[in-house]
Amino acid sequence: MKDGVNDRTDEYGGSLENRCRFALEVVDAVVKEIGADKVGIRLSPFADYMQSGDSNPEALGLYMAESLNKYKILYCHMVEPRMKYLGEKVDSLHSLVPMRNAFKGTFISAGGYDMNDGNNAVAENRTDLVAYGRLFLANPDLPKRFQLNAPLNKYNRETFYIPDPVLGYTDYPFLETTS
Secondary structure (H helix, E strand, O other): OOOOOOOOOOOOOOOHHHHHHHHHHHHHHHHHHHOHHHOEEEEOOOOOHHHOOOOOHHHHHHHHHHHHHHHOOOEEEEEOOOOOEOOEOOOOOOOOHHHHHHOOOEEEEEOOOOHHHHHHHHHOOOOOEEEOHHHHHHOOOHHHHHHHOOOOOOOOHHHOOOOOOOOOOOOOOOHHHOO
C-alpha cells in the first residue's frame, strides 16, 4: 500500500486507491467467506520499517479507515505514528484520531502504550481499545498487574520471533511467582 515500496504500474500501483486495492479485495473476500463480524485488520500507515514508508501516511490511513466502513468489519487496529521504526518510540506531530473518527467500527490503537497512556487514550476518545503487545507478552497477568499497580516484567526483544516455542513466549513469570 505504501508508495515507498509499491512501484507497480498496473491496477495495484500508482494512485492511493490502486495501492490499497489488494488489501480491500482481500477484506471483501474474507468478509464474504466468514462474515464481517469475524474480520479485523491491522494497519501501520506511519511505520517506516526497512524504508517501507509512505509519502503521505495520514492520507493512506484515512483512506483505508474510510474504505473499510463499506465492509462493516469488526475492528480496525492501527499502530501509533510514534512507532515509526521497529521498537522505537519517537515524537510525532501525527495522530490516529482522524482515522479513529473516520472508522465506524471498533478502533484499536497500539504502539508504546503504558497503563496511564492507554487509559487516557480511551478516556479522551482517541481509541476504543488499546493493544499492549510487548507488555502482555512479558506479563501474562497484565490486567491484574495494572489493577494492583504492580511492577511489570521487562520484555526481552532478543526472544521475539525465534523458533523456540517456549523461550520468550510462555516463560515470563506471573505476579504470584515473582519475589
